[in-house]
Amino acid sequence: MxxxxxxxxxxxxxxxxxxxxxxxxxxxxxxxxxxxxxxxxxxxxxxxxxxxxxxxxxxxxxxxxxxxxxxxxxxxxxxxxxxxxxxxxxxxxxxxxxxxxxxxxxxxxxxxxxxxxxxxxxxKQEIVETTTQFENLERDYELNDTQKRILEMRLAFIEAGDTEKYLMRGYIKEEPLRVIAYYNQPAGKAQIEIAALPALEKGKDYQLWADVDGEMVSLAVLNDLKPKTISAEILKKASDLNITIEKAGGSKHASVENLVSSIPLNTIP
Structure with a gap:
């Protein structure tokens, strides 16, 4: 060689x-x-x-x-x-x-x-921590990207021409209650966005109901401002939406005497 x-x-x-x-x-x-x-x-x-x-x-x-x-x-x-x-x-x-x-x-x-x-x-520990931070950033980016896609889907649903919008108003000790229901019958989808939710005394929550043939059917317990998906099948049969104040965690039967907001369906406000 x-x-x-x-x-x-x-x-x-x-x-x-x-x-x-x-x-x-x-x-x-x-x-x-x-x-x-x-x-x-x-x-x-x-x-x-x-x-x-x-x-x-x-x-x-x-x-x-x-x-x-x-x-x-x-x-x-x-x-x-x-x-x-x-x-x-x-x-x-x-x-x-x-x-x-x-x-x-x-x-x-x-x-x-x-x-x-x-x-x-x-x-060496610092190198490990830096690597971990980078991996966490990657996970955060993926999470944020997922959240962005979810938000885009929600906005597309809300802005669709055949999505009906129902603004439910009320006042609790002069504080405004604002809940918006979105219902798209052709797509079979429904959800609510909570714009304002006055604080209640301990042990109490708001509850959303649909009136179906005179019977109040529970749709959701409202105790935070997070958007919530509700049953489009129930809304298809309902005549109106109602919000009452119930015990924390919700009730099986609506307390009509504690009604704080109501709106008829099939009527865009």
């Missing part, structure tokens, strides 16, 4: 290594012992990888400067002890590299930056 082919294979090997993400994980302490040996050999053998490693180290150092926090009072002593233990336990070839790295870390610690530099788990 000639020299050019050897160089081509070597360059490809270096490129694959740099793109693997191992070096990035190594810098933040997220690699195994076996991976560490491989990475350190690659750094020692290839100038391109050494340069990439130095750049990552510099970026991490700048990150530490930007986000510096006060280190624990005994951090200096912990680092010195760790350096001494490492120098006693490693082989001579590896010893020089670790000693230099330990001195750099110790200097960073003394300047108030080493604490963050040492907290690899904190940096």
């Amino acid at each position: 000639d020299f050019n082919n050897i160089m081509k294979i070597e360059n490809q090997h270096i490129e694959e290594f740099l793109q693997s993400g191992l070096l990035d994980r190594y810098v933040i302490g997220d690699t195994t012992d076996a991976e560490n040996v491989e990475i350190e050999n690659m750094i020692a053998q290839h100038q391109e990888i050494q340069t990439a490693y130095d750049k990552l180290q510099e970026e991490l150092f700048l990150y530490a400067q930007t986000n510096a926090v006060t280190p624990p009072y005994d951090l200096k002593e912990q680092i010195v002890n760790k350096v001494l233990k490492r120098e006693e336990s490693v082989n001579s070839n590896h010893e020089n590299w670790l000693s230099i790295a330990a001195v750099i870390v110790a200097l960073l610690a003394l300047s108030g930056l080493g604490y963050l530099y040492q907290q690899n788990t904190g940096l």
Whole structure:
């Protein structure tokens, strides 16, 4: 194999290594012992990888400067002890590299930056949190997109030429009650929008009824301003709509004496 082919294979090997993400994980302490040996050999053998490693180290150092926090009072002593233990336990070839790295870390610690530099788990956690935030934003976007489509469908239904509109008015202690019923018989759809709903005493709710052949049939309990779908089949047979005040959660039978609003159907106000 000639020299050019050897160089081509070597360059490809270096490129694959740099793109693997191992070096990035190594810098933040997220690699195994076996991976560490491989990475350190690659750094020692290839100038391109050494340069990439130095750049990552510099970026991490700048990150530490930007986000510096006060280190624990005994951090200096912990680092010195760790350096001494490492120098006693490693082989001579590896010893020089670790000693230099330990001195750099110790200097960073003394300047108030080493604490963050040492907290690899904190940096990894921030990466995880950022990823989670991005995923949450994606979910929010999907949710908002769904809500937008629902709103567009509601507006299309409301504005359709064959949708009848019934505005129910009333007053509760001089506060206005406004409920709008939309009914499209050809489409077989009906819903209500609640524009104003005066507060009631505890244990009470409003309830919407349809008068079908003289019998009051419940359509919905009204205790918030959210739009509600109601039965188009019932409206098809009903002569009018009514709102009463009932016990919280609604009643089986309408309290006609507590009627607060009524409107005949098939008459657009």
